[in-house]
Amino acid sequence: MCTLPTYQHSNVSIKNTFFKKKDAFLLFLCLYKLILKTMRNYIKIFTAFLLSIFLSISINGYSLDLDIRIFSDYKIPTFTFTAISGKYLLIANDETVLEIYKNNPLVIAQKGEKITISRNNQLIGEFSEIVIQKAGLVNAFKINTNIKGATERIYDDELHVHVQNDELYLINRVELERYIAGVVQSEIFGSSEDVDFFKIQAIIARTYAITNLMKHMPEGYNLCDGVHCQTYKRRCNHSNIMMAVSHTFCDVVVDKEDKLISAAFFSNSGGQTENSEDVWVIPTSYLKSKVDTFSLDMRNSVWEKKILKNEWIGYFTKNYPWVKSIPDYEKKLITFEQPNRKRYIMDSIRVTHIRRDFNLKSTFFSISQEGEYVVLKGKGYGHGVGLSQEGAIKMIRLGYNFEDVIKFYYTDVKIVKYTDIIKY
Numbered sequence: 001m002c003t004l005p006t007y008q009h010s011n012v013s014i015k016n017t018f019f020k021k022k023d024a025f026l027l028f029l030c031l032y033k034l035i036l037k038t039m040r041n042y043i044k045i046f047t048a049f050l051l052s053i054f055l056s057i058s059i060n061g062y063s064l065d066l067d068i069r070i071f072s073d074y075k076i077p078t079f080t081f082t083a084i085s086g087k088y089l090l091i092a093n094d095e096t097v098l099e100i101y102k103n104n105p106l107v108i109a110q111k112g113e114k115i116t117i118s119r120n121n122q123l124i125g126e127f128s129e130i131v132i133q134k135a136g137l138v139n140a141f142k143i144n145t146n147i148k149g150a151t152e153r154i155y156d157d158e159l160h161v162h163v164q165n166d167e168l169y170l171i172n173r174v175e176l177e178r179y180i181a182g183v184v185q186s187e188i189f190g191s192s193e194d195v196d197f198f199k200i201q202a203i204i205a206r207t208y209a210i211t212n213l214m215k216h217m218p219e220g221y222n223l224c225d226g227v228h229c230q231t232y233k234r235r236c237n238h239s240n241i242m243m244a245v246s247h248t249f250c251d252v253v254v255d256k257e258d259k260l261i262s263a264a265f266f267s268n269s270g271g272q273t274e275n276s277e278d279v280w281v282i283p284t285s286y287l288k289s290k291v292d293t294f295s296l297d298m299r300n301s302v303w304e305k306k307i308l309k310n311e312w313i314g315y316f317t318k319n320y321p322w323v324k325s326i327p328d329y330e331k332k333l334i335t336f337e338q339p340n341r342k343r344y345i346m347d348s349i350r351v352t353h354i355r356r357d358f359n360l361k362s363t364f365f366s367i368s369q370e371g372e373y374v375v376l377k378g379k380g381y382g383h384g385v386g387l388s389q390e391g392a393i394k395m396i397r398l399g400y401n402f403e404d405v406i407k408f409y410y411t412d413v414k415i416v417k418y419t420d421i422i423k424y
């Protein structure tokens with residue numbers, strides 16, 4: 001009778017010891033993983049910090065500040081400004097009103113033609129316009145609003161605020177390279193995290209920015225933050241993007257006459273890019289159609305759409321009634337092939353118009369009939385002019401570098417420093 005408990009006790013005891021050892025091991029493993037993860041995060045943060053310092057140092061020789069209107073899609077009656085890095089000065093009427101330190105938010109609101117500023121529920125003053133000027137090495141701030149989908153955003157450098165057209169205008173005065181990094185992060189396209197892929201995006205975004213510096217000048221700033229210009233919703237905190245921006249510092253794309261190009265891009269060519277004149281009427285020396293096998297076998301390489309035959313034929317007879325005078329016009333409208341890209345169906349109906357009217361992914365499609373439907377089998381996604389994003393991703397995967405990709409998709413172009421072609 002007394003051996004059993006001893007045995008049980010002993011067995012349990014062995015089991016417990018085993019579990020204790022196993023638990024200790026698991027605990028050690030968890031701690032080890034946690035430490036590794038934390039270290040990786042710190043390394044990432046530290047790298048990002050070093051790169052942002054590098055960006056500020058490398059910019060000093062050429063400093064080009066841009067005025068970007070942020071929250072341009074919204075009307076903001078009031079918001080909160082909080083410094084999260086560096087130090088700021090509130091300037092109004094050319095005088096320093098106060099110093100702003102980290103995590104001490106200001107509430108900024110519109111009051112008619114004026115701006116009111118308060119802190120800790122105390123009114124600081126009422127001004128016509130204000131500048132929240134940077135006074136540290138790496139400066140960043142966050143803006144909080146009550147706007148759904150845009151409640152908090154973080155930006156680099158400075159904020160200027162004034163009332164215009166009966167609303168607050170928030171202008172982020174930001175150094176070009178930091179703005180480019182923010183655009184690349186805001187517009188991340190494709191599924192690549194590769195530095196060379198981000199270099200392509202950085203060069204395209206920089207080329208666009210330099211080309212369009214005067215776009216919003218009549219309204220008092222350079223560019224807006226919406227799709228009208230380039231999407232810019234935040235400061236960059238992605239180390240690969242920062243690295244890509246610093247590696248391509250000042251790089252832009254020019255044509256054979258050293259003119260900045262219009263660096264059009266889209267998702268996937270389906271195997272052949274378009275001539276600019278076939279889509280936008282105006283020909284350019286660098287936006288030329290070419291066979292692009294890199295865009296095959298990617299996510300957006302092919303598509304299919306079924307449309308009722310009556311609807312399809314009805315569209316043409318309504319919008320292009322002259323087709324009815326063509327013999328066998330119905331047959332011709334449902335047996336269309338595009339081994340290579342074509343500009344027209346029935347010799348004069350632009351495929352770009354059909355894409356627009358039927359909301360098709362591309363103009364690169366063939367047509368056949370299946371019962372009471374016509375089936376459009378398409379290739380690619382997007383307008384097809386310039387650089388194919390998925391093709392670029394494939395090229396990078398295959399070992400091409402960013403320069404190879406840019407020179408493949410844009411004909412007869414060079415990558416140069418904008419400081420060499422623009423004289424101030």
Ligand SMILES: [Zn+2]
Pocket residue numbers: 215216223224225226228229230
């Ligand atoms: Zn704009």
